[in-house]
Structures are given as C-alpha cells and as structure tokens.
Amino acid sequence: MNDPISLPPARILGIESSCDETAAAVVENGRVQLASIVASQVDLHAKYGGVFPEVASRQHILSIFPVVEQVLYQAHLTLNDVDAIAVTRGPGLAGSLVVGMNMAKGLSLAADLPLVGVNHLEGHIYSAWVSPGDVTHLPPEPKFPLLALLVSGGHTELNLVRGHLDYQRLGGTLDDAVGEAFDKVARLLNLSYPGGPAIQKAAAEGNAEAFNFPRPRLEGSWNFSFSGLKTAVLRVVREFEEKQKPLPVENLAASFQAAVVDTLVGKTIQAARTFEVENILVAGGVSANRALRTAFLAQTEFPVHIPSLSLCTDNAVMIASAGYYRYAKGQRDSLDMDVLPTWPLSQL
Ligand SMILES: Nc1ncnc2c1ncn2[C@@H]1O[C@H](COP(=O)(O)OP(=O)(O)OP(=O)(O)O)[C@@H](O)[C@H]1O
Numbered sequence: 001m002n003d004p005i006s007l008p009p010a011r012i013l014g015i016e017s018s019c020d021e022t023a024a025a026v027v028e029n030g031r032v033q034l035a036s037i038v039a040s041q042v043d044l045h046a047k048y049g050g051v052f053p054e055v056a057s058r059q060h061i062l063s064i065f066p067v068v069e070q071v072l073y074q075a076h077l078t079l080n081d082v083d084a085i086a087v088t089r090g091p092g093l094a095g096s097l098v099v100g101m102n103m104a105k106g107l108s109l110a111a112d113l114p115l116v117g118v119n120h121l122e123g124h125i126y127s128a129w130v131s132p133g134d135v136t137h138l139p140p141e142p143k144f145p146l147l148a149l150l151v152s153g154g155h156t157e158l159n160l161v162r163g164h165l166d167y168q169r170l171g172g173t174l175d176d177a178v179g180e181a182f183d184k185v186a187r188l189l190n191l192s193y194p195g196g197p198a199i200q201k202a203a204a205e206g207n208a209e210a211f212n213f214p215r216p217r218l219e220g221s222w223n224f225s226f227s228g229l230k231t232a233v234l235r236v237v238r239e240f241e242e243k244q245k246p247l248p249v250e251n252l253a254a255s256f257q258a259a260v261v262d263t264l265v266g267k268t269i270q271a272a273r274t275f276e277v278e279n280i281l282v283a284g285g286v287s288a289n290r291a292l293r294t295a296f297l298a299q300t301e302f303p304v305h306i307p308s309l310s311l312c313t314d315n316a317v318m319i320a321s322a323g324y325y326r327y328a329k330g331q332r333d334s335l336d337m338d339v340l341p342t343w344p345l346s347q348l
C-alpha cells in the first residue's frame with residue numbers, strides 16, 4: 001500500500017484536451033468543483049461518425065483561451081488564487097494533447113505556478129471523489145483497496161487500486177473498448193453519434209430479452225471482448241435487411257445494452273470478490289449509462305462509487321482532482337514535459 005499522502009488545502013486549475021472536448025476547471029482540495037467549462041466539439045465530428053484528429057486539434061486552439069478565461073471568471077478567481085496547474089499529459093490524440101499542454105505551460109510560466117501532468121484515465125477514476133455541487137454534498141469517499149472498472153471511448157479495463165495513485169491493471173478489452181462498441185452498434189442501427197446516449201435512449205423503448213446476444217466471459221482472465229457481440233448485432237441487422245423487414249432498433253439496442261451490462265457487472269463483481277476489495281468504482285464515459293449504473297447499484301455485496309453524470313464523460317474537473325492528489329504527493333513537472341499519446345495507467 002502507498003504511504004498515506006498528507007492533504008494540504010489547495011485549489012487546482014485543471015486543463016483537459018485529450019480528445020474532442022476542450023475543458024478547464026477549478027477544484028478545491030481534490031473534491032469540490034468550484035467551476036467547470038467543457039467546450040464540446042461533438043457537432044463538428046458527428047458528420048464523420050467519430051473524432052477527426054486534425055479538426056480536433058484546430059478547434060482546441062480556438063477554444064482553449066476562452067475556456068480557461070471563462071472558468072476563472074465563473075469561479076470568481078484569478079491565477080493568483082490558484083496553487084497549481086494540472087494538465088492531461090496522455091493518453092489521447094497527440095495534436096489535441098499539445099494544445100492543453102502548451103496552455104498549461106504558458107500559464108505556469110506566466111503566473112509562476114507548479115505544473116502537474118496527469119494521466120487521463122487516472123482522471124476518470126478521480127471523478128468519483130468530486131462533488132459538482134457544494135462542499136455539503138460531497139459523495140462518500142471511496143475506500144481502498146478498490147476495484148476500478150474503467151469504461152470509456154478508448155478503454156475498458158479492470159484495475160486494482162490499493163491506495164491513492166497506486167494501480168495494478170488486472171485485464172482489459174482484447175478488441176473494442178465498450179464505448180467504441182456502443183458507437184459502432186449505434187452506426188449499424190442508424191442512430192446518431194456519439195452512440196452511447198443514442199443507444200440508451202432507444203433501449204428505453206425496447207425489450208432487452210428480444211435477442212439473446214452473447215455475453216463472453218473469457219474465464220480464467222480479467223479480460224473482456226466486445227467484437228463478437230458487435231458481430232452478432234451485425235448478423236441480425238443483415239438478416240432483417242435481406243428480408244427487407246424494418247429493423248427493430250429499440251429491441252436491438254436494449255438487447256445489446258443488456259449484454260454489455262451483464263458482462264461488465266459479472267466480471268467486475270467476480271474480480272471484487274477475488275481481490276477482496278472494500279469498494280467498486282465505475283468511471284469513464286460509459287459509466288453515464290443508466291442501465292449500467294442501475295445494475296451496479298442494485299447489487300448489495302459491494303458499495304459502488306460512480307461519478308455524477310456531468311463528470312462521466314471528458315471534463316477537466318477530474319484532471320484537477322487527480323492533479324490535487326499528485327500535487328499533494330509532491331509531484332512537480334518541468335516545462336520540458338512532453339505529451340504521452342500512449343500511457344497506460346500501469347506505467348504510472
Ligand atoms: N449514456 C451512455 N451510455 C453508453 N455509453 C455512453 C453514454 N454516454 C457516453 N457514452 C460513451 O462514452 C464514450 C465517451 O467517453 P469518454 O469521453 O470517457 O471517452 P474518451 O475520452 O474518448 O476515451 P478515453 O477516456 O478512453 O480516452 C463514447 O464512446 C460514448 O458513446
């Protein structure tokens with residue numbers, strides 16, 4: 001277990017630009033959101049059905065200054081009231097990451113503030129510590145050791161978290177990330193981008209038992225695989241197309257979602273038992289999924305922590321929160337810090 005970190009009072013300005021959201025936030029003591037701005041590019045990328053890296057980095061350049069300016073204004077603070085700047089160092093798109101990184105370096109230099117590089121996935125995990133409301137509404141603090149299920153657009157993995165900033169990767173997806181599977185299946189069903197919210201909406205009107213899709217268990221490992229499930233949906237779609245029958249979009253969405261939820265919950269509980277953890281934590285964009293949240297909260301074997309809805313998909317609050325714990329541990333990065341487009345949690 002890590003040495004306990006002493007936690008000084010501190011306000012952290014967080015900056016996030018790893019993918020298609022330009023975001024800034026101010027968080028107090030790692031847990032209280034004072035202000036948060038997320039400038040989403042989703043409309044720009046929707047016509048491509050996914051993130052177009054070149055378009056993303058150009059848009060970050062246009063948004064980063066106003067987003068940081070606005071978040072300080074919203075928090076009624078200046079840079080003089082901030083103790084450090086935390087910035088996403090990776091993983092993510094190189095051309096997007098450098099925009100946030102250069103902004104953070106510029107501010108650090110101009111205001112003589114410490115610079116702290118943060119792993120985006122670690123940020124997702126720390127989003128469960130934060131209250132987007134006021135200090136009187138802090139979520140219960142997750143207890144270590146905990147089992148963290150990370151489910152996002154680019155990642156699906158199980159990590160054993162023994163203490164603050166201490167991760168052991170147990171396993172992950174062998175093919176598609178679960179968010180990616182939502183996005184691809186949504187495309188098959190002619191639903192809008194991003195696919196997760198669209199599938200959730202369609203599924204609410206459908207029967208989850210209409211199609212019995214596979215729930216791959218991959219016994220003997222802590223890995224996941226979602227490509228077979230995606231192919232199973234494709235096969236049904238083709239059959240309906242060949243017969244020129246209208247696609248039962250709602251039933252397909254509900255049955256797909258149920259297979260994903262069963263798979264994720266089943267494996268996570270199994271791992272939580274094996275590693276005898278105190279708590280389960282679910283984070284990343286897909287943790288916004290209502291069916292997934294409901295299924296985890298319905299089991300009573302382990303207390304489960306899931307971030308507030310506004311903190312599930314990319315934001316800078318989570319970067320400021322993780323940055324706070326790194327700052328408290330004494331991490332200070334130099335102006336030479338480079339971005340790391342590939343940066344597994346296990347290498348921290
Ligand atoms: N309600 C929902 N149900 C299911 N999936 C959802 C929901 N809301 C968002 N998602 C999915 O979450 C993903 C986006 O999550 P996030 O913003 O964390 O991804 P990312 O930052 O692109 O990836 P990563 O964090 O791995 O770098 C998308 O694939 C989206 O479809």
Ligand SMILES: [Mg+2]
Pocket residue numbers: 120124152153284285313314
């Ligand atoms: Mg993310």
